[in-house]
Amino acid sequence: MNVDILFTHYNYIVVALLLTIGAYMLVETPNLVKKVIGMNVFQSGIFLFFITSAYRTGGSPPIVGHGGASTTYVSPLPHVLILTAIVVGVSLTAVALALIVRIYTEYGTLDERVLREVRADE
Amino acid sequence: MNELLPLLVAIPLVGAVASITLGSWSDRLAWPVTFLTMLVHVGLATAVASTVYRGGTPLATAVGGFTPPFGIELVVDGLNAAILVLVSAVAVGVLVYARRAGPHSVAFHTGYLLLVAGLSGMTITGDMFNLYVFLEITGLAAYALVATGDDGRAAVGALKYLLVGTVGASLFLIGIGYAFVATGTLNMADLAEKLATADPTLVGASFALVVTGLAVKTALFPLHTWQPEAYASAPDSVSGLIAALVSTVSAYALARVTFSVYTVDFLTSSAFAQEFLLGLAGISIVAGSLLAVMQTEIKRMLAYSSVSQFGLVVAGVAIANEAAVTGSLIHLVGHAVMKGGLFLAAGALAVVAGARTVEDYDGLGARAPLLSAAFAVLSLSMVGIPPAVGFVGKWYIALGAIQAESWPIAVVILVSTLLTLAYFLRLVERMYFRTSSDDVTSSTGTGATAVADGGDDTDDGLTRPSAGMVAVVVVAALLAVGLGPLVSTFEPLLEPTLETLLQL
Numbered sequence: 001m002n003v004d005i006l007f008t009h010y011n012y013i014v015v016a017l018l019l020t021i022g023a024y025m026l027v028e029t030p031n032l033v034k035k036v037i038g039m040n041v042f043q044s045g046i047f048l049f050f051i052t053s054a055y056r057t058g059g060s061p062p063i064v065g066h067g068g069a070s071t072t073y074v075s076p077l078p079h080v081l082i083l084t085a086i087v088v089g090v091s092l093t094a095v096a097l098a099l100i101v102r103i104y105t106e107y108g109t110l111d112e113r114v115l116r117e118v119r120a121d122e
Numbered sequence: 123m124n125e126l127l128p129l130l131v132a133i134p135l136v137g138a139v140a141s142i143t144l145g146s147w148s149d150r151l152a153w154p155v156t157f158l159t160m161l162v163h164v165g166l167a168t169a170v171a172s173t174v175y176r177g178g179t180p181l182a183t184a185v186g187g188f189t190p191p192f193g194i195e196l197v198v199d200g201l202n203a204a205i206l207v208l209v210s211a212v213a214v215g216v217l218v219y220a221r222r223a224g225p226h227s228v229a230f231h232t233g234y235l236l237l238v239a240g241l242s243g244m245t246i247t248g249d250m251f252n253l254y255v256f257l258e259i260t261g262l263a264a265y266a267l268v269a270t271g272d273d274g275r276a277a278v279g280a281l282k283y284l285l286v287g288t289v290g291a292s293l294f295l296i297g298i299g300y301a302f303v304a305t306g307t308l309n310m311a312d313l314a315e316k317l318a319t320a321d322p323t324l325v326g327a328s329f330a331l332v333v334t335g336l337a338v339k340t341a342l343f344p345l346h347t348w349q350p351e352a353y354a355s356a357p358d359s360v361s362g363l364i365a366a367l368v369s370t371v372s373a374y375a376l377a378r379v380t381f382s383v384y385t386v387d388f389l390t391s392s393a394f395a396q397e398f399l400l401g402l403a404g405i406s407i408v409a410g411s412l413l414a415v416m417q418t419e420i421k422r423m424l425a426y427s428s429v430s431q432f433g434l435v436v437a438g439v440a441i442a443n444e445a446a447v448t449g450s451l452i453h454l455v456g457h458a459v460m461k462g463g464l465f466l467a468a469g470a471l472a473v474v475a476g477a478r479t480v481e482d483y484d485g486l487g488a489r490a491p492l493l494s495a496a497f498a499v500l501s502l503s504m505v506g507i508p509p510a511v512g513f514v515g516k517w518y519i520a521l522g523a524i525q526a527e528s529w530p531i532a533v534v535i536l537v538s539t540l541l542t543l544a545y546f547l548r549l550v551e552r553m554y555f556r557t558s559s560d561d562v563t564s565s566t567g568t569g570a571t572a573v574a575d576g577g578d579d580t581d582d583g584l585t586r587p588s589a590g591m592v593a594v595v596v597v598a599a600l601l602a603v604g605l606g607p608l609v610s611t612f613e614p615l616l617e618p619t620l621e622t623l624l625q626l
Contacts, residue, residue, distance in 0.1 A: 019296075023289070026285060026289065032281065035285060036285075039285060039288055039289070042289065042292060043288075043292055046292055046295055046296055046299065049296065049299055050299055050302075053299070053302075053303050075306070077308075078302070081251055084251075084255060085254075085295065088255065088258045091258075091262055092258070092261075092262065092284065092288055095262055095265055095266060095284060096281060096284050096285070099265070099269055099277050099280050099281040099284065100281065102269070102274070102277040103274060103277045103278055103281065106273070106274030106277065107274055115278065119274075119275070119278070
C-alpha cells in the first residue's frame with residue numbers, strides 16, 4: 001500500500017468523502033430536508049471531481065493573447081460542464097423543496113417515519 | 123434535412139413557453155397550444171425518420187457551427203429514428219387522452235412539452251454531457267408531472283422519484299467524468315476511438331458507473347424502487363406517458379452508450395461488462411415478474427411488469443448480436459405502445475367502474491366491453507401471443523440468446539413469459555368469467571380504495587370516459603397487434619445501422 005498517494009491526491013480523497021457522506025445522509029436521515037442537503041453534498045463531490053481533475057500546475061487561463069507558445073493552457077471545458085451541472089443541481093433542489101412544502105402542508109411532518117405511519121392509516 | 127434536427131428539441135421548448143404565457147392569459151388555450159406544438163413535432167420527426175430510413179445513412183448536424191468533437195453533435199441513425207417517432211407519436215396520443223382525463227392545469231401542459239423536449243434531446247444527441255443535461259431535463263419534467271396529482275401521495279411519490287433519480291443521474295455524470303479524464307473528449311464517436319486505447323481500469327469503472335446510472339433511470343431491479351410508487355401515484359395520463367417513454371428512452375440511451383461509446387469490442391473483451399449487463403437483465407426479468415404477480419393494485423402491477431420487460435430489452439443489448447439488438451429495438455417500441463395503452467386503459471376503466479385493484483376487475487367485460495377488450499388485447503400482446511408485437515420482440519431476443527448460446531437468458535425469457543401470463547391472465551379471467559360482486563353498490567364499494575389512492579381526484583368528476591380516451595386506448599390495442607406483422611418490412615431498413623453499431 002502506497003501511503004504517499006493519500007498526500008499527493010488528497011483532493012480525490014475529499015471527493016470520495018463528499019460522495020460517501022452525501023449518499024449516507026440521503027439514505028440514513030429520516031428528515032426530508034436533510035435528505036435534499038445530502039443530495040447536494042453528493043453532487044458537490046462530483047463538481048469537485050471535475051474541477052480538481054482539470055487543475056494543471058503552472059497552467060494559465062485559456063485566453064487568446066495570454067502567455068507565449070510554451071505556456072500550458074488549462075482546458076476550460078470541465079469548468080463549463082460544472083457550471084451547467086450546478087444549474088441542474090439548483091433546479092433539482094428547487095423542485096425537491098417545492099415537493100417537500102406540499103408534503104408538509106398535506107401531512108404536517110417532515111419525518112419520513114411519521115409520514116409512513118400517517119399514510120398507512122389513510 | 124440535417125439543419126432541421128435542432129428543431130426537434132427547440133419546437134417543444136418554444137411550445138412550452140407559449141403554453142405557459144398563453145395559458146396564464148386564458149387556461150383554455152393551454153391544451154390547443156400543446157396539441158399544435160406536438161402536431162408540428164410529430165410531422166418533423168416522421169420526416170426525419172423517413173429520410174434516414176430511405177437514405178440509409180445517418181443525419182448529423184453540429185449545433186451552433188462548432189465542429190465536432192469540440193462542439194455538440196446531433197445524430198439520427200436507424201436506431202434512434204424509430205425511438206424519435208415513438209416519442210412524438212405516443213406524446214400526441216396521450217395528449218388526446220388527457221384532453222378530458224386531465225390534469226387540466228397549465229403547469230401540466232408546460233411540463234408535458236418540456237418532457238418531450240428532454241426525451242427528444244436524449245434520443246438525438248451525439249454528445250455524452252449533452253445526454254446528461256437532457257437526462258436531467260427529462261427527469262425534472264417527469265418529477266413535476268408526477269406531482270401534478272392533487273393529493274399528498276403524488277408529492278411523496280415524486281420526491282422519492284427525484285431523490286433516487288438524481289443519484290442515478292449523478293452516477294452517470296461521474297461515469298462521464300471518468301471517460302473524460304481518460305480521453306479529454308465528450309463526443310460519442312470520438313470517445314469510441316480514444317477509449318479503445320485508454321487505461322482499461324478507468325474505462326471499466328466509467329462503463330460500470332454509466333450503466334448503473336442509466337439502469338436507475340430505466341428502473342432495472344434492484345434499482346427500480348422509485349418506479350412503482352411514481353407510476354401508481356401519478357395521474358393516469360402521466361403514468362401512461364412516463365411508463366411509455368421515460369424508461370424507454372433511458373434504455374435506448376443505455377444501448378446507444380454501450381454500442382456507440384464503449385463499443386461491442388469492449389463489451390465482449392472486457393472481463394465483466396457483458397456478464398454485468400446480463401446479470402442485471404436476468405435478475406430484473408425474474409424479480410420484476412414475481413413482484414408483479416404479488417401486487418393487488420393495477421397500476422403497481424403494471425409498473426413492476428415494466429421492470430421485467432426492460433430486463434428483456436437490456437438482455438438483448440447485452441447479447442449484442444443482430445437478432446438480439448433488433449429484438450431489443452422492437453420490444454422498446456412495442457412495450458411503449460402496449461404499456462402506455464395499458465395504463466391509459468386502466469385509467470379509463472377506473473373512470474367507468476372505479477376499478478383500481480385486481481378484485482375490482484370482476485365482471486368488467488360486461489360493463490365496459492370495448493375498453494375491456496382493448497385491455498385484454500394489450501395484455502395478451504404483452505404476454506407474447508403471436509402475431510402481436512410483444513411476441514415478435516421477445517422472439518428476436520430469445521433467438522439472439524440461442525444464437526449466442528446464452529442459455530440462462532433463453533430459459534429466463536421463457537419463465538418470464540409464463541409469469542407474465544400469470545399476472546395478466548388473472549385479470550382477463552376476472553373481467554370475462556366472473557360477475558361483479560357489487561354491481562349495485564359499485565360506487566360505495568370501490569369508493570374507499572379510489573379515495574385512498576387518490577385516483578378519482580384527477581378525474582374531475584368524469585363519470586364516463588370520453589370518446590377520445592376510448593379511441594386512444596383502442597388505437598394502442600390495434601397498433602399492438604398491427605405492428606407485429608410489419609416488423610419483417612422494417613427489419614431490412616435497420617440492417618445498415620446494425621452493421622455499423624455491431625461492427626459486423
